[in-house]
Amino acid sequence: MKYVSTRGGLAGASFANVLLDGLAPDGGLVIPESYPSIESALGGLVGADYPEVAFGVLRMFIDEMSDADLRAVVNDTYRPGIFTGEGVIPVERIGDRWLMGLSSGPTLAFKDVAMQLLGRLFDFELTRQDRQIMVLGATSGDTGSAAEQAMIGRSRVSVVMLSPYGKMTPFQAAQMYSIDEANIVNLAVEGVFDECQDIVKALNADAQFKAAHNIGAVNSINWGRVLAQIVYYVWAWLRVGAKADTEIDVTVPTGNFGNVFAGWVAKKMGVPIRRLVVACNENNVLDEFFTTGRYVVRATEDVVTTSSPSMDIAKASNFERFIFDLLDRDAETTASVFSGLSPDAPYVVDPDVLAGTGFVSGTSTEADRMATIAGVYTDHGRLIDTHTADGWHVASQHIDHGVPMVCLETALPAKFSAAIERATGVVPPRPPGFEGIEDRPQHFTVIPPTTGAVRSHIEALNGTA
Numbered sequence: 326m327k328y329v330s331t332r333g334g335l336a337g338a339s340f341a342n343v344l345l346d347g348l349a350p351d352g353g354l355v356i357p358e359s360y361p362s363i364e365s366a367l368g369g370l371v372g373a374d375y376p377e378v379a380f381g382v383l384r385m386f387i388d389e390m391s392d393a394d395l396r397a398v399v400n401d402t403y404r405p406g407i408f409t410g411e412g413v414i415p416v417e418r419i420g421d422r423w424l425m426g427l428s429s430g431p432t433l434a435f436k437d438v439a440m441q442l443l444g445r446l447f448d449f450e451l452t453r454q455d456r457q458i459m460v461l462g463a464t465s466g467d468t469g470s471a472a473e474q475a476m477i478g479r480s481r482v483s484v485v486m487l488s489p490y491g492k493m494t495p496f497q498a499a500q501m502y503s504i505d506e507a508n509i510v511n512l513a514v515e516g517v518f519d520e521c522q523d524i525v526k527a528l529n530a531d532a533q534f535k536a537a538h539n540i541g542a543v544n545s546i547n548w549g550r551v552l553a554q555i556v557y558y559v560w561a562w563l564r565v566g567a568k569a570d571t572e573i574d575v576t577v578p579t580g581n582f583g584n585v586f587a588g589w590v591a592k593k594m595g596v597p598i599r600r601l602v603v604a605c606n607e608n609n610v611l612d613e614f615f616t617t618g619r620y621v622v623r624a625t626e627d628v629v630t631t632s633s634p635s636m637d638i639a640k641a642s643n644f645e646r647f648i649f650d651l652l653d654r655d656a657e658t659t660a661s662v663f664s665g666l667s668p669d670a671p672y673v674v675d676p677d678v679l680a681g682t683g684f685v686s687g688t689s690t691e692a693d694r695m696a697t698i699a700g701v702y703t704d705h706g707r708l709i710d711t712h713t714a715d716g717w718h719v720a721s722q723h724i725d726h727g728v729p730m731v732c733l734e735t736a737l738p739a740k741f742s743a744a745i746e747r748a749t750g751v752v753p754p755r756p757p758g759f760e761g762i763e764d765r766p767q768h769f770t771v772i773p774p775t776t777g778a779v780r781s782h783i784e785a786l787n788g789t790a
């Protein structure tokens with residue numbers, strides 16, 4: 326499998342070439358040259374366990390690892406010691422739908438599914454190349470802790486993570502800031518997530534700086550993360566659709582469009598997915614797009630802070646990959662669309678074109694989240710987190726009883742306990758090991774929301790200031 330850029334400035338790259346980088350050199354996103362078909366392999370995967378399915382899918386996208394090496398990485402990642410859910414990724418029936426539990430990893434959010442794999446793939450590749458890397462990332466709350474947990478103890482990797490100061494839940498902040506490891510640095514930026522993400526993009530666009538500091542990325546634009554996420558869409562069909570030989574619908578709580586984009590790739594590979602339901606919170610640029618055909622990015626100051634903060638995003642950074650596909654992989658047009666986007670210059674497509682993609686969408690508000698969390702608790706005795714609730718609410722508008730609906734559980738309620746308590750009066754239980762996490766000493770530096778501030782910090786870390 327070879328990889329290209331959505332903007333045309335990269336061709337013939339291997340998985341190893343693209344694994345350690347976020348953006349392609351031309352500012353576009355890395356994407357496979359074409360999507361392999363999984364159709365003929367699906368039958369053979371019915372009944373396989375999660376690591377076996379993961380191996381089968383990853384094998385189609387990674388050429389330069391041997392079967393034995395890839396299997397070792399996959400088996401070490403997707404095991405009970407890392408993911409405590411039954412069968413790694415449990416899929417359970419709740420009322421009129423299915424819930425796929427992606428949050429039983431070390432940081433209690435779905436980001437672990439990809440990040441734990443990435444940490445191990447990084448180790449493998451850096452050892453092979455005898456290199457070191459500094460992972461520069463931005464988080465709205467869950468990516469940061471997942472990346473840091475995945476990189477702890479990896480001597481070839483250091484992490485510099487930008488987070489929006491004061492915008493995460495106390496639990497999320499404690500998950501990151503209580504880490505006390507020489508290779509993990511937390512920068513608390515006085516701004517919102519989009520500003521953190523813009524700083525990371527700006528530094529990544531500076532080729533000289535990037536090379537001087539061996540900068541790599543684990544943000545949701547990293548292809549390795551998308552790849553790891555494709556696996557559980559295959560898994561969802563194997564668990565829910567295979568026996569009845571039916572298509573499935575999947576609802577995905579969406580922020581950066583990374584998770585649901587993986588669903589799109591799975592569908593393009595031939596996994597029988599009929600609809601992908603994009604669920605937004607109040608920051609619903611993507612719902613607007615899928616219902617009207619108009620993609621109007623919002624200004625950073627128009628991002629609404631909600632109780633599903635991992636979806637509080639103005640510009641969905643993975644969206645460019647989907648538009649590239651929608652434009653029949655016309656890199657020139659993709660480049661012009663994405664270099665010219667602003668709140669005053671929307672990108673518009675014919676809604677008929679979108680109708681053929683299988684994407685539908687919806688928005689969930691604070692009132693919807695609260696009512697959904699309370700309702701699911703009353704009806705099924707089950708606590709769900711705020712993001713999962715956004716998905717659940719939007720899924721309810723799209724359930725079609727001939728086709729099973731799979732909702733993705735993207736985090737555990739313990740991460741967002743104030744909101745869960747507000748909705749139900751119940752404090753969600755914490756898994757073992759997380760008691761009193763907010764009271765542990767914290768390690769972070771507060772910085773202004775400027776590229777210069779982050780640049781200076783990295784130079785100081787590397788002794789080049």
Ligand SMILES: *Cc1c(COP(=O)(O)O)cnc(C)c1O
Nearest residue numbers: 467580581582583584635712735
């Ligand atoms: C990151 C995150 C999302 C959004 O995922 P994207 O891949 O950015 O669309 C949704 N829910 C939770 C809990 C998250 O951590």
